[in-house]
Amino acid sequence: MNVWSWASERGRSAGTVLVIVAGVVIAWLAHAQVARGQQSDTPSIQPAALPGGPTVATASPTRLVKLYDFEDRDDSGLKIGMSLSNAPDWYPIGRDPQESDPSFQRQPLHQQLQARRHYPAFNEVRMDDKAAHSGQYALHLQLRGGNTGAFVEVGAVPAVPGSDYRVSAAVRTDVLKRAGAQVSAYFIDARGKAMAHTIASVGPLQTDGRWQSFSLMLPGDYPDVAWIGIEVEVLQPTVNPESPLGDEQVVLPDIRGGAWFDDIAVWQVPSVRIATQSPVNIIRAPEQPQVSVSVRDLSGQRLVAEATIYDAGMNPVLRETRRVGAGSPGNWLWEPKLPAFGWYRIDLATVETEGPAAGQVIARAGGALLYLPGKEALAPADRARFTLIAEDANANELRLIDNLLIATNLYAVTLSAFNPQTTLADFEHQQAQINNAVEKLLMSGRHITLTLDPVPIELAQALGLDTADAMAAINKEPDQWETYLTPVVMRHGQRVRRWQVGSSLQADAYFQPHLLAASRKLTAMFYNLAPDPVLVLPWSLDQARRLGDLDQYEYATYVPVGITPRDLGQYLDDWQTPPAQVALELATPSALKVPQDQRVRDLTLRMLYAWEQEPAAMGLRRPWTPAGSRRDTLVPDPLLGVLANVSHHLAGRRVVGRLKVVPGVECMILDGNRGGMLALWNEQADEDAEIAMMLGNDPVAVDVWGNRVPLPKSDGIHRMTVPRTPVFIEGIDARLALFRSAFTLTPALIESRQGKHERTITLSNPFDSTISGRLIITGPEDWQSSPSTHFFSIASGKTIELPITFSFPINEVAGYKELTARVQFRADQPYDIELSSPMMLGLPGIDYSATMALVDGDKPGTTDAVVTAIVTNTGDTVVSLYAFASLAGHPRTEHPIPTLEPGESAVRSFRFHEVSHDLSGHAIRAGIRENNGPAILNYRLTPGN
Numbered sequence: 001m002n003v004w005s006w007a008s009e010r011g012r013s014a015g016t017v018l019v020i021v022a023g024v025v026i027a028w029l030a031h032a033q034v035a036r037g038q039q040s041d042t043p044s045i046q047p048a049a050l051p052g053g054p055t056v057a058t059a060s061p062t063r064l065v066k067l068y069d070f071e072d073r074d075d076s077g078l079k080i081g082m083s084l085s086n087a088p089d090w091y092p093i094g095r096d097p098q099e100s101d102p103s104f105q106r107q108p109l110h111q112q113l114q115a116r117r118h119y120p121a122f123n124e125v126r127m128d129d130k131a132a133h134s135g136q137y138a139l140h141l142q143l144r145g146g147n148t149g150a151f152v153e154v155g156a157v158p159a160v161p162g163s164d165y166r167v168s169a170a171v172r173t174d175v176l177k178r179a180g181a182q183v184s185a186y187f188i189d190a191r192g193k194a195m196a197h198t199i200a201s202v203g204p205l206q207t208d209g210r211w212q213s214f215s216l217m218l219p220g221d222y223p224d225v226a227w228i229g230i231e232v233e234v235l236q237p238t239v240n241p242e243s244p245l246g247d248e249q250v251v252l253p254d255i256r257g258g259a260w261f262d263d264i265a266v267w268q269v270p271s272v273r274i275a276t277q278s279p280v281n282i283i284r285a286p287e288q289p290q291v292s293v294s295v296r297d298l299s300g301q302r303l304v305a306e307a308t309i310y311d312a313g314m315n316p317v318l319r320e321t322r323r324v325g326a327g328s329p330g331n332w333l334w335e336p337k338l339p340a341f342g343w344y345r346i347d348l349a350t351v352e353t354e355g356p357a358a359g360q361v362i363a364r365a366g367g368a369l370l371y372l373p374g375k376e377a378l379a380p381a382d383r384a385r386f387t388l389i390a391e392d393a394n395a396n397e398l399r400l401i402d403n404l405l406i407a408t409n410l411y412a413v414t415l416s417a418f419n420p421q422t423t424l425a426d427f428e429h430q431q432a433q434i435n436n437a438v439e440k441l442l443m444s445g446r447h448i449t450l451t452l453d454p455v456p457i458e459l460a461q462a463l464g465l466d467t468a469d470a471m472a473a474i475n476k477e478p479d480q481w482e483t484y485l486t487p488v489v490m491r492h493g494q495r496v497r498r499w500q501v502g503s504s505l506q507a508d509a510y511f512q513p514h515l516l517a518a519s520r521k522l523t524a525m526f527y528n529l530a531p532d533p534v535l536v537l538p539w540s541l542d543q544a545r546r547l548g549d550l551d552q553y554e555y556a557t558y559v560p561v562g563i564t565p566r567d568l569g570q571y572l573d574d575w576q577t578p579p580a581q582v583a584l585e586l587a588t589p590s591a592l593k594v595p596q597d598q599r600v601r602d603l604t605l606r607m608l609y610a611w612e613q614e615p616a617a618m619g620l621r622r623p624w625t626p627a628g629s630r631r632d633t634l635v636p637d638p639l640l641g642v643l644a645n646v647s648h649h650l651a652g653r654r655v656v657g658r659l660k661v662v663p664g665v666e667c668m669i670l671d672g673n674r675g676g677m678l679a680l681w682n683e684q685a686d687e688d689a690e691i692a693m694m695l696g697n698d699p700v701a702v703d704v705w706g707n708r709v710p711l712p713k714s715d716g717i718h719r720m721t722v723p724r725t726p727v728f729i730e731g732i733d734a735r736l737a738l739f740r741s742a743f744t745l746t747p748a749l750i751e752s753r754q755g756k757h758e759r760t761i762t763l764s765n766p767f768d769s770t771i772s773g774r775l776i777i778t779g780p781e782d783w784q785s786s787p788s789t790h791f792f793s794i795a796s797g798k799t800i801e802l803p804i805t806f807s808f809p810i811n812e813v814a815g816y817k818e819l820t821a822r823v824q825f826r827a828d829q830p831y832d833i834e835l836s837s838p839m840m841l842g843l844p845g846i847d848y849s850a851t852m853a854l855v856d857g858d859k860p861g862t863t864d865a866v867v868t869a870i871v872t873n874t875g876d877t878v879v880s881l882y883a884f885a886s887l888a889g890h891p892r893t894e895h896p897i898p899t900l901e902p903g904e905s906a907v908r909s910f911r912f913h914e915v916s917h918d919l920s921g922h923a924i925r926a927g928i929r930e931n932n933g934p935a936i937l938n939y940r941l942t943p944g945n
């Protein structure tokens with residue numbers, strides 16, 4: 001863990017923020033929705049710094065509460081090095097301001113700020129004209145060591161209870177390498193005390209000589225508000241209080257540099273809120289979403305509130321506009337008629353209608369909801385196999401985790417066993433929230449895994465470890481940590497079986513030299529405290545498996561984003577022999593880096609490829625975001641909806657085979673107690689790739705959100721265009737799908753040589769009884785097959801091979817072909833279906849590709865066609881070839897390739913002059929032929945290919 005910590009001695013974090021717009025909304029406005037920072041490659045967003053906002057030039061004067069542009073100066077006319085006496089309301093932090101007013105010294109906040117340590121007097125706090133965001137002057141904090149800062153006196157900036165405020169500022173730093181500039185704002189009560197729970201901060205910042213503007217939001221949810229406090233500081237890095245190094249940490253400060261602050265303004269803005277009827281913002285049909293909208297503005301001005309709903313592709317789908325303020329109601333209930341199930345973002349923008357700020361958005365709130373189909377029971381045998389990972393959940397998340405599981409209809413969750421603040425002196429109080437959450441989840445029948453991550457800070461410091469280093473903790477003497485662990489296991493061990501030794505994000509078990517001994521030690525302790533416990537070791541899928549006595553343990557295995565879905569099977573091969581109980585944590589790409597539709601596709605594929613390997617479980621880490629201070633609620637990530645829906649498709653089914661449909665389209669066959677299903681997606685085919693086959697009596701296509709579309713049948717065939725994101729086809733006959741998947745041609749490559757080619761057709765019987773019938777070869781078109789009809793009888797579970805001989809026309813074009821057949825047979829009912837299997841017409845050891853382009857001809861107004869062919873010898877012998885190209889009405893052209901060594905490539909070009917009129921109904925034929933043999937490859941080229 002990084003030992004650097006950006007926090008001043010007063011003990012508050014720069015990340016403690018109360019804002020009107022949740023951090024997730026800021027990311028949405030940048031075309032992304034943010035998940036928790038613990039998720040791999042998904043950084044947290046600091047919601048304090050909001051983009052945009054009013055400016056002095058455009059905002060209504062009635063909303064500007066206070067502006068500090070630092071242009072005021074006294075009669076002395078000093079311009080350089082002016083003291084804070086020339087900046088009204090501002091005083092230095094950590095020193096006596098020499099204020100003669102006795103009431104100033106009686107303010108509790110003033111006393112606290114003057115007494116703050118490590119703000120030495122030799123650091124300059126003054127007005128300066130060397131840099132300004134506007135005008136001539138700015139407030140300058142010069143650093144020579146330690147911290148430096150200034151604050152606005154109590155009473156200078158009034159606040160009205162129930163009103164929201166935006167604090168905007170501009171900051172510029174210079175030279176700073178380790179220290180950084182910070183701006184903080186907070187409410188002050190009538191007694192002159194700072195309301196610490198309202199602090200909003202941004203920073204520390206290093207702008208490298210550039211001005212940077214930002215805004216802080218202070219939601220007016222507190223009745224005892226009287227004033228607003230503002231602090232600007234340059235802070236040195238400090239020791240990390242959670243580091244096991246303690247006082248031994250080496251922290252290097254800056255001894256030169258500084259920061260300028262300018263145009264610090266306080267605005268009174270409308271209080272805007274949106275909420276749904278669900279505390280976790282998940283609505284299940286037949287219930288319809290209801291969006292509560294509230295706009296409260298104490299200025300009395302007329303505003304326009306515009307609520308817009310966007311789908312996961314950031315396309316606006318619905319919009320509701322209302323006039324609010326000046327007598328118009330500011331609250332209403334919106335019941336949007338959403339077009340389909342899915343994930344939706346809600347954006348509420350409040351716009352000025354009067355004065356110089358007319359048309360400007362002055363306040364904004366955002367959220368998201370999942371609209372899902374009605375609940376479907378998760379197959380009991382698989383309920384523990386789909387997990388929400390909520391390690392180190394905060395108090396709000398712990399209160400809502402049961403609601404989240406109920407709304408998603410998931411049954412398994414991973415929680416931390418400890419509150420990191422837990423101490424032996426205050427054990428029961430600190431553990432109360434975790435205990436209450438566990439009890440509530442157990443009462444609702446959920447499957448719980450408790451992880452020892454994070455280690456309580458007090459214990460980690462005593463052991464000289466990091467709080468994330470649970471694996472190292474078990475190597476210590478038991479009496480050092482069993483006093484923390486024993487009460488937890490004694491309380492929950494009777495009903496919680498799975499105990500995980502640290503987070504899979506750390507996955508340090510692989511590096512433990514005495515892992516087996518330590519694991520045995522911990523196992524023995526658990527067996528003394530709980531019946532039949534299961535110990536789970538954290539691992540990473542890109543780490544090799546350690547065979548031996550460790551096979552008795554289960555594994556919580558992290559799957560990095562860098563492991564593609566298609567590679568999951570290869571990585572899991574090591575865990576199959578002997579079989580291990582592996583629970584996968586599926587990392588997903590950040591919403592800040594990858595569009596939502598790509599994230600949705602990636603997770604669906606990960607779940608499918610993982611399910612094919614039959615892991616013990618799979619799960620996601622915190623696919624939600626806390627919504628902020630307005631309401632105890634969670635904002636769902638789109639991936640939460642994917643996990644909820646896809647898990648219900650997979651549960652009760654297993655992958656029993658693959659079906660080859662069309663090139664570039666992947667298809668898994670699933671079957672089980674819940675019936676047959678296909679999982680189908682376009683891996684690398686054209687966008688309009690289509691399947692056409694008989695799928696069953698009443699097949700239904702279901703997308704990842706749960707939207708169902710019956711597939712129409714025409715001439716006994718179902719047709720559908722295959723999307724990039726997997727779609728599930730339910731209501732299929734899985735046995736028929738397996739029968740189709742077994743229809744193959746061996747070998748599938750047909751050499752492009754004139755003559756007869758002998759091959760073998762394979763058929764298998766997945767039905768419960770013997771099947772009998774006939775198979776009639778119907779394609780490729782114009783090919784000759786012998787015999788063209790086969791009669792067969794196959795016992796249940798058996799496979800047969802049928803010999804066949806092919807010949808093809810001399811002018812046949814090389815490339816992908818399909819062996820097609822009509823099969824009529826009887827099993828539990830009569831079947832009459834079309835089958836297909838891919839085959840390739842080509843030359844072994846030869847790779848050929850060609851492109852054709854239209855270019856300007858030598859004569860004005862004419863067009864030439866240029867063919868470029870690349871021939872590569874992929875075999876292990878020298879070949880001699882001719883490359884050719886021809887177009888009707890033009891001479892056939894050939895270029896020899898006399899010798900092509902293994903691994904070598906040759907490029908040949910052909911030009912056809914004045915062809916614009918020739919290509920209207922013709923294509924160029926190009927290819928290669930053997931110099932001394934019958935092999936020939938033909939290709940047809942059209943412009944652009």
